[in-house]
Every structure is written in structure tokens, then in C-alpha cells.
Amino acid sequence: MNSSVEENYLKALFMLSGTKGEATVNEVSRFLDIKMPTVNSMMKRLSEKGLVIHENYKPLRLTEKGKLEAALVVRKHRLTEMYLVEKMGFGWEEVHHIAEQIEHIHAPDFFNKMDELLGYPTVDPHGSPIPSKEGSIIATPYIQLSDCLVGDRVELMAVGQSSASLLKYLNTRELALGALIHIDEIEPFDRSMHVSYSDRTSVVLTSLVCDSLLVRRVES
Template sequence: MHSFTEENYLKTIYYLSARHQAEVTTNSLAEMTATKAASVSDMLRKLSEKQLIHYKKYQGVRLTEEGERQALRVIRRHRLWEVFLVEKLGFGWDEVHEMAEELEHIRSEELVERLDSFLGYPQFDPHGDPIPSPAGQMPQVQYRKLSDVPVGGEVQVMGVLEHSSEFLQHLDKTGLTLGCRLRIQEINGFDKSVAVQMSPEKSLFISNEVARNLLVSENQS
């Protein structure tokens, strides 16, 4: 059985490697975990001894097959709990991340599978992130950033890259929630802000920072 800290490291390594498509550095882990590099190195040695990561000092870190399996189990629990908190307890999508951070360490597999069944086997969490299967497989989704969509593109908001409460609250205020449809009207050449049409009656200017953190699909009916 792995400690909560070890599970958090495995999850963070998974996220970083998926984001950058490369081995993870000690410095990037230190930044993500708000931990000193020396402490990160100590933890990486422990995870390496348990054969959960491939690690050599001053080189990148990557998960072993078992390490990835453990990371996906934690992510699965986290995202299922987020669905439960939003759909069954009425929390906002901006409120549930920290609570799910605690609940994800409940290790009862029977509880997790009953939770999955109770929720109707959801495929995505409230932020649009795919939920790993019980077998530890991460569904593949083909989304792009709103900032990469050209003028004239018609898209549907499917997910977010930024999960902070402040960002999600901002989206709620502007109506940029999952499922809303947008048409790119203009891209500002100076600051790359985007003008989008949300409905025949409503248009909105979106900063480049927001556009870079919205995931969209052009293939929704």
C-alpha cells in the first residue's frame, strides 16, 4: 500500500508527462508540489525502489507500467468523487477539487465500483476530463484549445485545462460552461484575445489566457 504522498507524486508525474509528452524533471515536480528539490529527490528514490518510476539523478522521471496503473487508479477515484459531489450533493464545479483531493485516497475498490454504478458509469468528470476505466485505461479524446481555432470556426466547449476556483467562477459568470457553442468572430492581432458569438443575441470577448485554457471540439452535432 502506498502513502497519500506517494499517490500524489504518481498522479502529478502522470499529469506532467501527459501535458509535455516527455520525461518529467525534478524541478517541474518541485514546482507542482510546492516542495524543495531535495525532498522531491528523496521521494523519487523511494518510488524508484518500489519500481513505480524510472529515475536516475539529474535525468528525467517516467512512470513504470505499475506506476501508471496506480496513478490512473487515483485519478479515477478523484474524478468519480467530483461527479458525485456535483451531481448528487449539489456543489459547484469550482468547489469540488480540494474535497476530491482528500476523497481520492479512500482505497476501497468495492466502494469505488459501487460509486461508479450509482453514478451511472460516467465517462467524464464535471470539468470535462475523461474518467479512467476500472482496468486503468484512459479514454482518448481529441480536443483542441480555443486559442487554436481560426476565425469562422464553430466549436463546443468540452473541458478546461485550468481547474482553479477563480477560473471556473469566471467561466460561470460569462456563461462559458461545458456544452456551450461558440463561433469565432475575430482574433485580435495584438493580444490574441478572441471575439466569440455565443447566440444570435450574445457575443463576448475572451482573453488569450482564457482561450488557452478552454478545450473545444469541432465535431459535436
């Protein structure tokens, strides 16, 4: 059984390993806000436990076992977020810090019950996929809004980072998952976008925001 701390390292590595399936000590260090030597020695431990592959001065990779255990933590996190929003009435910007703690609870029956009460959801309130009990995750083919072009019509599918500040920002602009967005204009010098959606027009989104919005092109 992994400790909460170990679970956090596994989750970090899981979330940082992109398509390449690897991440560096430095990335994990910055992500968790824990100094590199600490990360280094923890990775050595996880490597001895058969959860991480770690050769000196090489990037970190999760083993299959590590991938599964990390995915299950993410699963608990996202199921919890979904439950908090759907069944308890929290806003999508309020649930992260609660789920961050509940994800470390060891009680399969508790998470299975949430899953059941929610009707076996596949995405969380931020549009991120919920890994299955087997650790498999449905790849999302979404693209960043910042990669779209003037005239594109897209649907907001997920947010890349679920920081409370970004989510509150979206709340004040009434920009929710599922919104159909039309790109009216792109400022070349700062890559900010003028977009329209619902009954709003000419809303300006900075490039930082556009990077975090994951969308799907819609035939127009």
C-alpha cells in the same frame, strides 16, 4: 499500499507526463509546491518501489505499475468530482478541494458504489476523462480554443485546468460544457478572442482563458 503523499507524487507525474511520457524533477516540484530535493528523494523511493524510472539527471518516467496506480488515484478523484456535482448538487468549481482529499481513501467498495450510482461515467464535470479500473484513459482529441481561427464554430468539451477561479469566471459568463462557440474576431496583439455562444455575443476571452478551454470543431 502507497501513502497519500506517495499517491500525490504519482498523480503529479502522471498529469505532467504529456505525450512524451516524462516530466522533470523541477516540474513536479513546481506542480506540488514542494522543494526539489524533497521531490528528488521521494522519486528515489518510488523508483525503489518499482513505480518510477529515475536515472540521475534524466527525466522521470512512470513504470507500467506506477502508471496504473497513478491512474487509479485520478480515477478516484474524478469519480468523486462527478458524484459531488451529479448526486450532491455541488457546483463544478467547488469540488476540487474535496475530491483532492477523498481520492486518498482506501475503500474500493465506496468508489465502485459511486461509479454504479453515476452509471459508469467516462468524463468528470470538467470534461476530463475518468480512467478505467484497468488504468486506461480515453485519449481526448480536443484542441485548445486558442488554436482555433476566426469563423470557427466549436463545442466546449473540457477545461484544461479546473481552478476555482477559472470555473467561477466561466460561471459568471454562463459558459458551460457543451456550449457552441463561434469565434467572431481575434485581437492579434494579445491573442484575445471575441466570441458568441447561446444568446451572448461579443464576449471577450483573454488568451489565458482560451488556452484553458478545450474544444472540438463543429461543421458549420
